[in-house]
Each structure stands twice: as structure tokens, then as C-alpha cells.
Amino acid sequence: MTNLIEQEPVRPLDGVEMVAAALLAISSDASSRVLKHFDQEELRRLALVASRLGAIPAPVIGEIHELFAEEISGGKLELVGDAVHAEALLARALPEEQVADIMSDVRGGSNAFFWRRLATLPHKTIADYLAQERPQTIAVVIGKLESAAAAQALAELPAATRAQTMRRLLTAKPVSEVVLRIVEGSLRDDLFSGAGAPSSSDASVRVAGIINQLEAEQVNEILYGLDESEPVLAAQLRTLVFSxxxxxxxxxxxxxxxxxxxxxxxxxxxxxxxxxxxxxxxxxxxxxxxxxxxxxxxxxxxxxxxxxxxxxxxxxxxxxxxxxxxxxxxxxxxxxxxx
CATH class of the missing domain: 1.10.220.30 (Flagellar motor switch protein FliG, alpha-alpha superhelical domain)
Structure with a gap:
């Protein structure tokens, strides 16, 4: 493996890549002091670059050593930049939630920390926001929130919207990661700017978990609404609902x-x-x-x-x-x- 790396032509690193490589190479204490001076957007860019560095051979490390002489770890003969190392780099100085937020951009996946953070907002705030959104978006957001937070937000929405949302959660196809990233970005911009696919059975359990947090009258409204459009699913859901x-x-x-x-x-x-x-x-x-x-x-x-x-x-x-x-x-x- 080492021979293969040495045989590859060495690509010159640009400024950001050299900074990323240097930060990966220096000690945790030193890099954490540096990282605290970066803003969120700079950290995102740095993590993305660091995750794509690949293997950095000893000669290049030597050049970086000359440019960033202080604090470089002396024992490293080569360096690897990938998503794991980029995440470890950020973790030296940032809270876990911020690391997860940035790395979700790097990896292109949904950010579980973001949805937990969203659930901490007042349910009225979430409901007021969703009331202005399309039914598809409402279903995506409700489906990603934990059951208690989803139920509280859902309770603030009109009865017809609640029934339609539950129907979509029961019957909708899996939401792609791309769509989730778009929804997360919109929610982050709108609500925080100042501050794997389930089966039909799994979806029923998920919806039941939300409904079980609602008042009896609201539960009945949802179930009666489903009776008209999805009687089989309504019957399945009734076996999972308990008051x-x-x-x-x-x-x-x-x-x-x-x-x-x-x-x-x-x-x-x-x-x-x-x-x-x-x-x-x-x-x-x-x-x-x-x-x-x-x-x-x-x-x-x-x-x-x-x-x-x-x-x-x-x-x-x-x-x-x-x-x-x-x-x-x-x-x-x-x-x-x-x-």
C-alpha cells in the first residue's frame, strides 16, 4: 500500500489544504487553540477539505513542517486526511452538536443532532412554522422529530392537517437524504439563524408513538379521518394506540x-x-x-x-x-x- 502511495504523483496543496494538513498534524491542544478562531462557515470548508486530503506523504509533510514549523508532531512520517480524521480534528475544539452539524455536510447525510435540537424549540414555534409549509414538508418534519415533540407540535395544527400528516407518514415513500438536507437547511436558516426507510409496520409504530401523546379527542379526530381514506391502516393503527x-x-x-x-x-x-x-x-x-x-x-x-x-x-x-x-x-x- 505504501509503495502505491509513493508511486502516485504528488499534487501540490493549495492554501486551505495546507492549513487542514497542518491542523491534522499538530497536537490536539495546539489545533484546538487555532480552531476557536474560525467561524462556522470556515470550519465547514476546512472539514470538507480535510476529509478529501487523502494520504499525505512524508516529503509534503516536510514542506508543511517548514512553513508551519511550530507545534507539528515530529513523529509522523505521513498523514491521512479523511472524514474520520476531519471529525476528530473538529472534536478537538468544538461541541459534539457542532461537530455533527458540520460533518453531516461533509458526509452528505442527515444530522440527528439537528433534529434533537429542533425538538427543544417551543412546540408552538414549530407548529407556527409548519402551518406555512406544504403538506409534504410537514410530514417530513413531524416524521423526524421525537414522538413527544412531534405530538406537541401536531396538536397545535388544524385537525385536517393532523389527519393528512398522519396519512402521509403511513403511506409516503422514503425521503431521500438530499431532500432531508434541504429541509434541514431551510429549518436551520429560518428557525436558528438568530439563535433509513421505515416499512409500513414501522411507520405505523412511529405514528402511534406520536398519537399516543395526544389528547383523546385529537386521537379520535385522526383515526376517524383515516377511517375514510385508509381504513386498513386505521385499523392497524388502532391496535397500537393506547389511552x-x-x-x-x-x-x-x-x-x-x-x-x-x-x-x-x-x-x-x-x-x-x-x-x-x-x-x-x-x-x-x-x-x-x-x-x-x-x-x-x-x-x-x-x-x-x-x-x-x-x-x-x-x-x-x-x-x-x-x-x-x-x-x-x-x-x-x-x-x-x-x-
Missing amino acids: FEDITKLGQRARMIVFDQASTERVILALRGADALLRDAVLPCLSARTRRMVEAELASAVTPPRRDILGAQREIANLVLRLADQGLIDLAGEGQSTE
Whole structure:
């Protein structure tokens, strides 16, 4: 391999390439001090150049050594510039998120860090932005956000838009990396300027994860909308959607497992918004002492905010889904009960 490299004609390096090579060669401490003086665009260009340098033979390193005599690592006989080394170079001085942002440009792939950053914005901000976008763009963004953030943004959009977005997520073809890069760039410019393909089943799970964070009324709107256009997908989705009210459909053993792990405080809060049927399904699953405590609290005249009640109900519903994912309970209802 070394012979092949030595036989290749040595291409003269331009100024930016020499800077990139020098920074790759010097110590981490030295390069980190230099990199802090570059702006974001200069870092992008530097990383791109560094990733394309290839193998730099000893004679060229010697020339660079003469030009950048101080701080060069003396033991290196040759140097390789590729995406891995470019990323390591940036990591010497930049936060992980900034490195990922720059390297996503270098590698031409989607940036997972960007989507996590987007999810930290107020959901109203995301929703207001999406309200001005085309349906295809809304579906791409909602599909890339984590479930909780996607659900919060989706809840702010009109019912018709929510239904259409879910329909697109269930039926749309995979989005190419090129399109994702364009969407990411637009979102970055518009929202931060101042501041692999799923199967139909995978898409259903993804959409269910979003829907499971919505209120019951919003869930029903989406499912009824899908009933008209995609009845098969709507039926599939219903098997993955679970709300606090669905606890009555669980078998007795499953309910006991759930409420054995649920916080008493959250159970009390969740049951304040429950009807008699739901309370009757939950209370027998509690220990005698806990049940007395819960019943005493429910008999009081305290009226918590509806948002807090819904939050507690969603928390317990999420607990049910986690236990089901772990195989500890079955969402199939009475069929799982062995009593």
C-alpha cells in the first residue's frame, strides 16, 4: 500500500489544504487553540477539505513542517486526511452538536443532532412554522422529530392537517437524504439563524408513538379521518394506540402489574379525571392501604388543572406501553388474563 502511495504523483496543496494538513498534524491542544478562531462557515470548508486530503506523504509533510514549523508532531512520517480524521480534528475544539452539524455536510447525510435540537424549540414555534409549509414538508418534519415533540407540535395544527400528516407518514415513500438536507437547511436558516426507510409496520409504530401523546379527542379526530381514506391502516393503527381510558380493556393481572409500578400521587391525579367505570377498574388493583389513601384523596374537593390530570393519565398510559414493550403485560385484554 505504501509503495502505491509513493508511486502516485504528488499534487501540490493549495492554501486551505495546507492549513487542514497542518491542523491534522499538530497536537490536539495546539489545533484546538487555532480552531476557536474560525467561524462556522470556515470550519465547514476546512472539514470538507480535510476529509478529501487523502494520504499525505512524508516529503509534503516536510514542506508543511517548514512553513508551519511550530507545534507539528515530529513523529509522523505521513498523514491521512479523511472524514474520520476531519471529525476528530473538529472534536478537538468544538461541541459534539457542532461537530455533527458540520460533518453531516461533509458526509452528505442527515444530522440527528439537528433534529434533537429542533425538538427543544417551543412546540408552538414549530407548529407556527409548519402551518406555512406544504403538506409534504410537514410530514417530513413531524416524521423526524421525537414522538413527544412531534405530538406537541401536531396538536397545535388544524385537525385536517393532523389527519393528512398522519396519512402521509403511513403511506409516503422514503425521503431521500438530499431532500432531508434541504429541509434541514431551510429549518436551520429560518428557525436558528438568530439563535433509513421505515416499512409500513414501522411507520405505523412511529405514528402511534406520536398519537399516543395526544389528547383523546385529537386521537379520535385522526383515526376517524383515516377511517375514510385508509381504513386498513386505521385499523392497524388502532391496535397500537393506547389511552388511559383503555385501561378498562386490560386484564386484571395486567392492571395489577401496571398500578404496582405507578406512583400513588400520579394515580390519584389521573383518577380525578376518570369516570366511575374507570375508577372501579383501577381501585381493586391497588393494595388495601394505597386504595384507602386514593379514595380519601378522591373524596376531597381539590380540583387540579385539567392539564395536570391529562399529564398524569398520559404518564400511566406510557407506563402501560413500556411494560407491553418489555413483554410484561399483554394489551390484548382479557385474553392475557390467566385467572
